């Protein structure tokens with residue numbers, strides 16, 4: 349289980365402070381909604397280690413991740429865009445993220461990109477690029493998946509396909525996923541549970 353205990357953070361002495369506690373089971377996708385500026389990205393940045401909390405702990409299966417640097421945390425992140433290096437091929441993009449050699453072709457096949465191994469990502473559509481990023485996530489197989497508006501730049505049908513794929517992978521792999529989004533459809537169709545962020549605190553929806 350991923351446990352975030354009384355994580356407290358403020359950007360400065362006069363800034364409002366964020367106070368988060370939450371738990372995410374393996375195979376669960378926790379959806380977090382909230383108005384623009386409510387602190388959704390801040391929450392993900394704290395879990396990813398881009399920001400340091402002033403108080404509190406982040407545990408995965410009782411292991412304390414709080415002191416670890418971002419690169420040592422067992423996380424993958426999918427942003428709205430810019431998840432791939434556009435000048436590199438799909439295959440290189442998948443291989444770059446791996447700790448040990450794995451079959452990039454098989455990983456790309458999992459996300460329905462057979463035959464695109466040698467395509468430069470600049471030549472791929474936004475949805476295909478997101479699938480390359482997902483193939484890398486699959487290869488890395490990190491237990492925590494942070495999703496920051498990952499489908500916002502996609503058309504409706506591609507977003508639907510991506511949601512299904514992400515859902516299937518999270519269930520299959522037992523990842524602990526947190527999705528932040530403005531889009532109700534993402535939250536209702538993908539999240540297994542939802543919370544809303546208001547005034548620095550998480551509330552039941």
Ligand SMILES: Nc1ncnc2c1ncn2[C@@H]1O[C@H](COP(=O)(O)OP(=O)(O)OP(=O)(O)O)[C@@H](O)[C@H]1O
Pocket residue numbers: 359382383384385386387388389390391530
């Ligand atoms: N580097 C920073 N320094 C100071 N304040 C910041 C910084 N980054 C964000 N903030 C402030 O913290 C608050 C939360 O920002 P955050 O980006 O986490 O919100 P959000 O809910 O993800 O917003 P959006 O939905 O628009 O992406 C905002 O008031 C924002 O202005």
